[in-house]
Amino acid sequence: MSTATEAATERVVHRSCPLCEATCGIDVRVDITANRALSVRGDEKDPLSAGYICPKAHGLIGLQDDPDRLRRPLRRDGSTWREIDWEEAFAFAASGLREIREAHGANALAAYVGNPNVHDMGSMIYLRVLLRALDTKKRFSASSVDQLPKQLSGALMFGGSLSIPIPDVDHTDFLLVLGANPVVSNGSLMTAPDMRGRLRRLAERGGKLVVVDPRRSETARLADRHLFIQPGTDALFLFSLIHVLFEEELTDTERLETLCNGLDEVHALSREFAPEITADVTGIDAADTRSVARDFAAARTAACYGRIGTCTQEFGTLTSWLVDVVNAITGNLDREGGALFPLTATSSAAPGPPPVTPLAHARWRSKSGLPETFGELPVASLAGEIDSGGDDRVHALLAVAGNPVLSTPNSARLAKAVESLDFFVAVDFYLNESTRFADIILPPTAPLERSHYDLVFNELAVRNVAKYSPPAVQHEPEARHQWQILCELAGRLHGANADVVDELAIDSLLGSCVGREETACPNVSKEDARTALGEERGPERLLDLMLRAGPYGDRFDDARDGLSLAKLKASPHGVDLGPLRPQLPDRLTTESRRIELAPQLLVDDVERLRSRLEERPGHPGLVLIGRRQVRTNNSWMHNIHALAKGRDRCTLLVHPDDARALRLEDGGRACVRSRVGKLVAPVVVSDEMMPGVVSLPHGFGHGTPGVRLSVASNLAPGVNINLLTDETFLDPVSGNAGLSGVPVEVEPA
Ligand SMILES: Nc1nc2c(c(=O)[nH]1)N[C@H]1C(S)=C(S)[C@@H](COP(=O)(O)OP(=O)(O)OC[C@H]3O[C@@H](n4cnc5c(=O)[nH]c(N)nc54)[C@H](O)[C@@H]3O)O[C@H]1N2
Numbered sequence: 001m002s003t004a005t006e007a008a009t010e011r012v013v014h015r016s017c018p019l020c021e022a023t024c025g026i027d028v029r030v031d032i033t034a035n036r037a038l039s040v041r042g043d044e045k046d047p048l049s050a051g052y053i054c055p056k057a058h059g060l061i062g063l064q065d066d067p068d069r070l071r072r073p074l075r076r077d078g079s080t081w082r083e084i085d086w087e088e089a090f091a092f093a094a095s096g097l098r099e100i101r102e103a104h105g106a107n108a109l110a111a112y113v114g115n116p117n118v119h120d121m122g123s124m125i126y127l128r129v130l131l132r133a134l135d136t137k138k139r140f141s142a143s144s145v146d147q148l149p150k151q152l153s154g155a156l157m158f159g160g161s162l163s164i165p166i167p168d169v170d171h172t173d174f175l176l177v178l179g180a181n182p183v184v185s186n187g188s189l190m191t192a193p194d195m196r197g198r199l200r201r202l203a204e205r206g207g208k209l210v211v212v213d214p215r216r217s218e219t220a221r222l223a224d225r226h227l228f229i230q231p232g233t234d235a236l237f238l239f240s241l242i243h244v245l246f247e248e249e250l251t252d253t254e255r256l257e258t259l260c261n262g263l264d265e266v267h268a269l270s271r272e273f274a275p276e277i278t279a280d281v282t283g284i285d286a287a288d289t290r291s292v293a294r295d296f297a298a299a300r301t302a303a304c305y306g307r308i309g310t311c312t313q314e315f316g317t318l319t320s321w322l323v324d325v326v327n328a329i330t331g332n333l334d335r336e337g338g339a340l341f342p343l344t345a346t347s348s349a350a351p352g353p354p355p356v357t358p359l360a361h362a363r364w365r366s367k368s369g370l371p372e373t374f375g376e377l378p379v380a381s382l383a384g385e386i387d388s389g390g391d392d393r394v395h396a397l398l399a400v401a402g403n404p405v406l407s408t409p410n411s412a413r414l415a416k417a418v419e420s421l422d423f424f425v426a427v428d429f430y431l432n433e434s435t436r437f438a439d440i441i442l443p444p445t446a447p448l449e450r451s452h453y454d455l456v457f458n459e460l461a462v463r464n465v466a467k468y469s470p471p472a473v474q475h476e477p478e479a480r481h482q483w484q485i486l487c488e489l490a491g492r493l494h495g496a497n498a499d500v501v502d503e504l505a506i507d508s509l510l511g512s513c514v515g516r517e518e519t520a521c522p523n524v525s526k527e528d529a530r531t532a533l534g535e536e537r538g539p540e541r542l543l544d545l546m547l548r549a550g551p552y553g554d555r556f557d558d559a560r561d562g563l564s565l566a567k568l569k570a571s572p573h574g575v576d577l578g579p580l581r582p583q584l585p586d587r588l589t590t591e592s593r594r595i596e597l598a599p600q601l602l603v604d605d606v607e608r609l610r611s612r613l614e615e616r617p618g619h620p621g622l623v624l625i626g627r628r629q630v631r632t633n634n635s636w637m638h639n640i641h642a643l644a645k646g647r648d649r650c651t652l653l654v655h656p657d658d659a660r661a662l663r664l665e666d667g668g669r670a671c672v673r674s675r676v677g678k679l680v681a682p683v684v685v686s687d688e689m690m691p692g693v694v695s696l697p698h699g700f701g702h703g704t705p706g707v708r709l710s711v712a713s714n715l716a717p718g719v720n721i722n723l724l725t726d727e728t729f730l731d732p733v734s735g736n737a738g739l740s741g742v743p744v745e746v747e748p749a
């Protein structure tokens, strides 16, 4: 687990960085006597990251030591806060939530689940338990300002909510990237640390990179070819690619014919989207589209990959679908060098085909009419659920690791709505733009104080790996891990003990993993497995069970040389399980057990895309897009001095032609307005922008009164882009927010 260094008071703990999807291996040097993390370096023996880290990893130390980070529960006392002990905190939080439920029903309680949950094993396991205990239809998460369209298109095409093909960047000959900047973001729905290095190796082996983006991004600068695209028109561009692939007989559908439904329908749909017809709206020349299609098809292997720019837009689900259609019809889906499904150590290894997953979509709707997907409503509808009146409104909120007031569209309306709630429980370790409205804040331990295993990102990684992360430093004895907080709340909502909740969690997982014919371990009894897993409460023994019953697991058989938690602990740098391999048809859980290449829900939405061609031909007025930066992490690492220092990064990028027309000066200030709000930001004039498009990063706007972020609110507060994004500008299929391509007006401030 750790190796001793020369000085006996120090040790190095090998683990992974939980800040972004890259999951880099890190070596944390710890002073044992002082119980302090001293430094972070890349773990050269990590099978995925091989020593790479980005500057944010050092921020883990700043986060650990940040005096503003909450260590004890805070309870509101009028306009001030009071530290209280955990017993009082849990009793107060649970009774407040129960009272609302008794008075107004379960749907009066809303839950918002933020991004950092996915980076914590304990949350991933116990959130489910807590959400079940809440039993509300008013569930929200950061998914609907992020990847929900990709999850929905994946579910429609392949069956599962995490059926997302991952580009095989390490083996492909041609990578077509739309709406992603992995050189800065470090990859998303594509766990691939050191993308710069991976792209360099792509070039070294003679491969090609094409980037389609309204900004000449850091990734675009490394590309063989960069095409500017009018924001929100990727689906038109992709349909044109598909058109050319069929028209010029560049498809490779031999294997597909036995695997899929809907090939002819996709072909027919693409007929009307010739590149010559879409060019005026996308801004991409027909000749360019044709040559990208030819190059993609001619490459020995190729992968098309779209990310946040293709999801957080008006046509998010259509675009996400068409990305996979391009891969499929060129023979690159489920092929090495193309886009494939990982097979992780915690996947199910039950014999036979996995059960069909019925589509969980539109079983209920928000007051504003947006559909539920996978049990949750789009967060763009959260404010309306609170502020639209009526006794069926949301009266109370439980937010776990989320900062919705900065992260979701029309922040000003949401802030007002959240302020008006009868009761608000936040599980968070900062008093920030959202949690300042809470009645109580329950702070969990910090990342370096807890163990971790990447249950989600291994499912999205460019290589199959497994790594267990032990805590690097000890937490204060009275501190609580997130899993303990969630378990305790779940128990108290039903008047039960947290131990009972944990017992139920392990019992239910055991039932699906051992003891029956249909399970991965039919020859092991529940009792024997339960004994083998030990008595220690918490996520570890559930992880152990998943690993042992997984595709690489020991199945509780000593003679079998398979994975278990003990095995992982004995391999502190992680275990390499090899490159991605074809998984179809086994992986398909659609009702037909085939790939649905033309799902009806999406075919029906093509009409809306068609009308986009007529409604706004040529270039509309100015539109706004976002931007990620190396030293940011959504809205919550700006209080770390090492990351926040330096020049002001929250700037509005404007093309020189636009700047001239709008009388904006480099270094001056601009007032930006949208339908819902306005703000003032410093201007940087740059030809890296497509004319007609301006860009502002998200996650800033820390200057609000009432926050306890001494660095963020003084050093670089910035402005909140989501004062401009519009909760009615969205992808109606998934309800995902349209954060990109928002119409704005800009003038000198
Ligand atoms: N305009 C615009 N808006 C965007 C985006 C964009 O590109 N443009 N991107 C969107 C995307 S992709 C995402 S993922 C969302 C993120 O949206 P959110 O998940 O709502 O916000 P984060 O900024 O990740 O804030 C996370 C919160 O969790 C807290 N936190 C951090 N770690 C932990 C922990 O371990 N436990 C607990 N309990 N709390 C913790 C932090 O203090 C912070 O309050 O933002 C979205 N918003």
Ligand SMILES: Nc1nc2c(c(=O)[nH]1)N[C@H]1C(S)=C(S)[C@@H](COP(=O)(O)OP(=O)(O)OC[C@H]3O[C@@H](n4cnc5c(=O)[nH]c(N)nc54)[C@H](O)[C@@H]3O)O[C@H]1N2
Binding pocket: 020, 021, 115, 146, 178, 179, 180, 181, 182, 184, 185, 186, 187, 188, 212, 213, 214, 215, 217, 229, 230, 231, 232, 233, 234, 307, 308, 309, 310, 313, 625, 626, 627, 628, 629, 630, 631, 632, 633, 634, 635, 699, 740, 741
């Ligand atoms: N440093 C850093 N890394 C991060 C994060 C962070 O905040 N900071 N956040 C993490 C999270 S939560 C996520 S989800 C990932 C996201 O990972 P990425 O998707 O790689 O995120 P971005 O860097 O925002 O890249 C989106 C790109 O889409 C472009 N774009 C905008 N609109 C459109 C459009 O309509 N069409 C096309 N084709 N392109 C468009 C933008 O110009 C931008 O270059 O990053 C993660 N990594």
Ligand code: SF4
Binding pocket: 017, 018, 019, 020, 021, 022, 023, 024, 052, 053, 054, 055, 056, 057, 186, 193
């Ligand atoms: S890229 Fe940076 S933030 Fe992301 S996991 Fe690696 S070190 Fe951490």
Ligand SMILES: [Mo]
Binding pocket: 115, 146
């Ligand atoms: Mo995200």
